[in-house]
Amino acid sequence: MSGNPFDGEDGREVTEPGVFSAAEVGLANRNSGAFLEMLALDITPVGAHYLLTHFDVPLLEVGAHRLVFDGAFDAPFEMSLEEIKAEPQVTMPVTMECAGNGRTGMEPRAFSMPWAYEAVGTAEWTGTPLAPLIARAKPQGGVVDFAFEGADFGYDKGVGHAFGRSLTPEELADLDVLLVYEMNGQPLLPQHGAPLRLIVPGWYGMASVKWLTRVTAMTERYQGFQQVGTYRFRQTAEELGAPVTEIRVKSLMVPPGVPDWITRKRRLSPGLVRLQGRAWSGAGVPVDKVEVRIGEKWHAAKVEKPLGRYAWAGWSLDWDAQPGHYVLACRATDAAGNVQPMEAEWNLSGFANNAPHEVEVFVED
Numbered sequence: 001m002s003g004n005p006f007d008g009e010d011g012r013e014v015t016e017p018g019v020f021s022a023a024e025v026g027l028a029n030r031n032s033g034a035f036l037e038m039l040a041l042d043i044t045p046v047g048a049h050y051l052l053t054h055f056d057v058p059l060l061e062v063g064a065h066r067l068v069f070d071g072a073f074d075a076p077f078e079m080s081l082e083e084i085k086a087e088p089q090v091t092m093p094v095t096m097e098c099a100g101n102g103r104t105g106m107e108p109r110a111f112s113m114p115w116a117y118e119a120v121g122t123a124e125w126t127g128t129p130l131a132p133l134i135a136r137a138k139p140q141g142g143v144v145d146f147a148f149e150g151a152d153f154g155y156d157k158g159v160g161h162a163f164g165r166s167l168t169p170e171e172l173a174d175l176d177v178l179l180v181y182e183m184n185g186q187p188l189l190p191q192h193g194a195p196l197r198l199i200v201p202g203w204y205g206m207a208s209v210k211w212l213t214r215v216t217a218m219t220e221r222y223q224g225f226q227q228v229g230t231y232r233f234r235q236t237a238e239e240l241g242a243p244v245t246e247i248r249v250k251s252l253m254v255p256p257g258v259p260d261w262i263t264r265k266r267r268l269s270p271g272l273v274r275l276q277g278r279a280w281s282g283a284g285v286p287v288d289k290v291e292v293r294i295g296e297k298w299h300a301a302k303v304e305k306p307l308g309r310y311a312w313a314g315w316s317l318d319w320d321a322q323p324g325h326y327v328l329a330c331r332a333t334d335a336a337g338n339v340q341p342m343e344a345e346w347n348l349s350g351f352a353n354n355a356p357h358e359v360e361v362f363v364e365d
């Protein structure tokens with residue numbers, strides 16, 4: 001007996017386009033997405049921010065919580081939440097997107113959380129910069145990775161593990177990583193990582209470890225499941241693949257008009273309508289341009305200044321809608337010249353699909 005009931009078990013079924021299994025629907029019920037209509041707001045209300053939790057939400061006690069710095073540090077220590085809150089406080093608007101956002105748009109579809117467009121949100125995260133605390137613990141000379149461990153434990157592909165991720169010393173120096181205890185001015189909710197989480201601005205969400213308990217300095221590369229066993233751009237299950245890191249340029253639209261309850265198709269009256277939405281990119285690179293496709297033609301939208309370096313920008317375009325059937329689309333270009341592809345390159349797990357958002361509308365009297 002291995003003592004592991006999931007030994008050798010993957011659990012992933014063969015997928016069919018447009019057909020979702022009970023297990024996938026179960027994942028979707030737990031991991032809610034944003035309401036696209038709230039893309040009209042700069043800051044996503046906490047209750048409308050998307051959620052992605054692999055295992056169970058651990059219910060941690062604030063007063064008893066400790067963050068442990070251990071491993072190859074010369075001056076390891078532990079901190080209580082009270083001590084972390086006494087460190088210099090920073091509030092930063094950060095757009096976070098799940099790497100699996102858009103997965104249902106890649107065929108064949110990976111068997112996993114069936115996101116379409118809605119796994120993105122922007123919150124005001126409050127906490128303290130992580131780098132000075134790591135420096136205080138004095139990493140030893142040979143440190144090549146810092147590992148971040150969450151309190152949640154579970155199984156994937158037969159491997160039992162606490163959710164964990166890592167960053168190299170170079171990445172840590174480059175990124176404005178925060179140790180966060182508040183979201184939109186309120187203590188973190190259990191499902192968003194209470195009482196303490198990481199926020200890695202500009203990277204896909206998997207790097208922002210929730211329920212953070214431990215920072216371990218490592219002299220060998222971290223091999224945690226969530227670092228090497230998944231979040232990789234792979235064409236086959238056998239290859240390791242390149243790691244998923246920075247968010248790719250993307251935009252979404254507030255669906256205009258009024259919806260049909262079931263199909264989400266829209267109806268609007270002819271005349272002037274303001275199309276609007278949000279656009280973002282990764283690694284602190286600003287969005288340069290947003291275009292909206294109406295019929296066959298792309299039109300340049302007006303792009304607002306973002307709230308912060310790592311936050312999305314609002315965009316809008318006034319459209320004099322004429323009767324007809326349209327599949328509207330939006331696409332963004334960032335300051336590094338990256339533009340949303342009409343079709344994203346396929347990968348085994350359906351990561352980082354940044355193809356344009358399409359919204360079907362009927363303009364009718």
Ligand SMILES: Nc1nc2c(c(=O)[nH]1)N[C@H]1C(S)=C(S)[C@@H](COP(=O)(O)O)O[C@H]1N2
Nearest residue numbers: 050051052053054098150163205208209210
């Ligand atoms: N400990 C832990 N941290 C985690 C996860 C998790 O399952 N466990 N999910 C990650 C993923 S994949 C994403 S997209 C973000 C989602 O954060 P949110 O649920 O607060 O939106 O958290 C990340 N941090």
Ligand SMILES: [Mo]
Nearest residue numbers: 052098099205
């Ligand atoms: Mo994610």
